[in-house]
Amino acid sequence: MNILTVRDLSAGYGATDVLHKVNFTVEQGTIVALLGANGAGKTTILRALSGLLPSRGVVEFGGTDLRQCSPARRVELGLAHIPQGRGTFGDFSVEENLAAGAFTIRDKKQIAEDMERWYSVFPRLAERRRQQAGSLSGGEQQMLALARALMSRPKLLMCDEPSLGLAPAITEQIFEIFKSLNDEHGMTLLIVEQNADLTLQFAHTAYVMEAGDITVSGLASELLSNEAVQQSYLGV
Amino acid sequence: MVLFFQLLIDGLASGAIYASLALALVLIFRATRIVNFGQGEMATLSAYCAWQLCEWGVPIALSLLIVGAASFLLGVLVFRAVIKPVSKASTETVVVVTLGLFVFFQALCLWLWGADQRAFPAMFPGGGWDILGVRVTASTLGILLVLLCLAATMGAIFRFTRLGLAMRASAYSSEKSLLVGIRVERMLMLGWGFAATTGFIAAALVGPRLFLSPTMMMPILLYALASATLGGWDSPLGALVGGLIVGVAESLGATFLPFIGADLRVVIPIAVTLVILLVRPVGLFGSSTVVKV
Ligand SMILES: Nc1ncnc2c1ncn2[C@@H]1O[C@H](COP(=O)(O)OP(=O)(O)O)[C@@H](O)[C@H]1O
Ligand SMILES: [Mg+2]
Numbered sequence A: 001m002n003i004l005t006v007r008d009l010s011a012g013y014g015a016t017d018v019l020h021k022v023n024f025t026v027e028q029g030t031i032v033a034l035l036g037a038n039g040a041g042k043t044t045i046l047r048a049l050s051g052l053l054p055s056r057g058v059v060e061f062g063g064t065d066l067r068q069c070s071p072a073r074r075v076e077l078g079l080a081h082i083p084q085g086r087g088t089f090g091d092f093s094v095e096e097n098l099a100a101g102a103f104t105i106r107d108k109k110q111i112a113e114d115m116e117r118w119y120s121v122f123p124r125l126a127e128r129r130r131q132q133a134g135s136l137s138g139g140e141q142q143m144l145a146l147a148r149a150l151m152s153r154p155k156l157l158m159c160d161e162p163s164l165g166l167a168p169a170i171t172e173q174i175f176e177i178f179k180s181l182n183d184e185h186g187m188t189l190l191i192v193e194q195n196a197d198l199t200l201q202f203a204h205t206a207y208v209m210e211a212g213d214i215t216v217s218g219l220a221s222e223l224l225s226n227e228a229v230q231q232s233y234l235g236v
Numbered sequence B: 001m002v003l004f005f006q007l008l009i010d011g012l013a014s015g016a017i018y019a020s021l022a023l024a025l026v027l028i029f030r031a032t033r034i035v036n037f038g039q040g041e042m043a044t045l046s047a048y049c050a051w052q053l054c055e056w057g058v059p060i061a062l063s064l065l066i067v068g069a070a071s072f073l074l075g076v077l078v079f080r081a082v083i084k085p086v087s088k089a090s091t092e093t094v095v096v097v098t099l100g101l102f103v104f105f106q107a108l109c110l111w112l113w114g115a116d117q118r119a120f121p122a123m124f125p126g127g128g129w130d131i132l133g134v135r136v137t138a139s140t141l142g143i144l145l146v147l148l149c150l151a152a153t154m155g156a157i158f159r160f161t162r163l164g165l166a167m168r169a170s171a172y173s174s175e176k177s178l179l180v181g182i183r184v185e186r187m188l189m190l191g192w193g194f195a196a197t198t199g200f201i202a203a204a205l206v207g208p209r210l211f212l213s214p215t216m217m218m219p220i221l222l223y224a225l226a227s228a229t230l231g232g233w234d235s236p237l238g239a240l241v242g243g244l245i246v247g248v249a250e251s252l253g254a255t256f257l258p259f260i261g262a263d264l265r266v267v268i269p270i271a272v273t274l275v276i277l278l279v280r281p282v283g284l285f286g287s288s289t290v291v292k293v
Helices: A042-049 A071-077 A094-101 A108-121 A123-127 A138-150 A168-185 A196-202 A220-225 A227-234 B002-032 B039-055 B060-086 B091-113 B138-160 B162-172 B174-179 B184-206 B218-231 B236-256 B267-279
Strands: A002-013 A016-027 A031-036 A055-061 A079-082 A156-160 A188-193 A205-210 A213-219 B128-131 B134-137
Touching (some): A002 A188, A016 A213, A031 A042, A042 A055, A094 A138, A094 B162, A108 A123, A108 A138, A168 A188, A205 A220, A220 A227, B002 B134, B002 B138, B002 B218, B002 B236, B039 B184, B060 B091, B060 B184, B128 B138, B138 B236, B162 B174, B184 B218, B218 B236, B236 B267
Parallel strands (some): A031 A188, A031 A205, A156 A188
Antiparallel strands (some): B128 B134
């Protein structure tokens, strides 16, 4: 079953479209990679999906037409988006960032439990819970961004270039957490990356974008072993 | 020395009033990057309404309560009807629009109540205390207490409530706030409401010291603009401290600097502000991300 169905999605900045009738689906309980070179339109897709950009076409999320929903409503429906460059509140404490992430949750007990749960997954955040988010290292901020997004109990977690600016070891750690979220909790993930090699090792299916359109799609394992694809699209 | 402390106390009382209006300006600026030049005149309208209710026989406390709530709605209405439609326009356009609010509300007061000065009812009892030769009136004490309560309430809302968290988040980044499910526009609207009520508090404090007139808040707005610049446009705490500094500087300067005297006292806050901006361009408590207006 598809949790997300995107049909003929067009969006852009001002009068010019960046996305030209993009089509793709995300199956419930899978990790999906969205790859492509810089400027291909990956970020634009995520921004259109979370409602930060106006768009045309059909976006169906768990049976609801997302385009009718405000950005806030989309979060309530279970869509979480970690934007490129983290999306944490720099002058809030770590704890306040998590509280903000739980803005759509009304149950105080659940918020407290979730906070402790993510603190135990990210002990570094627990140590720094009173510290300003802006003072954290890049890796810690990405973990905070992830924990912040998880506080809303998302059904679909979208993450824009999690590896950007991080040391390889920390990137690996973040991907391991994606995998365990998927394995243990059946969470669906849509991961935008330029680091194709690593992402394809973790993803089930993948799409490759070029100039505002999806040009290749398939199982991650196939893309990883397909040399033609590797050379022409992924540049590895 | 007694004179110094007397001027200090009097300056703090005026400063508290500048601080409340500055707080209103900063609340709006933080959230929307707009300087609302109409803030003082909106407060004047509220003060007239409170006066009118009293004239009709409503007890002063009740009329302040009613108008405090009505001012909130006025702020919300102005945001919905006037500010939201131009929220994507250029800075120049928005400045013209808030100057328009200034002209509109002043004209409205003039049209409804005329130019005659009206005596605003006293909120605090007349007496006072002599402490080591310094006269502290009940009204001075009252004004300072009101500011203290206002600051404590605002601080508590911002720090400890879900609403406050959402308002701070919206002021920090509307996009990041949308991504955690905050209805940012609603927060901006509430911000305008809070600001209008805060402005009304400033006007209600000024009312009994001066007389009610359509232009009564104009000098206060000037001082409040200086206070906000002094404290840093994105810092509520800065607005409070800035207001108090401006009030004290005005009071001390007008007496101790013979070449200034009463006529030129309005220069003092501007001079103080300029000096501080030379040393610290973002204001005392401002963060470096604010662009100068
Ligand atoms: N804020 C913006 N205003 C105008 N054009 C933009 C903006 N952001 C991105 N673009 C353009 O949209 C295209 C796609 O960008 P983006 O979605 O950020 O690509 P990617 O995330 O794949 O690197 C690029 O050509 C870029 O120049
Ligand atoms: Mg991008």
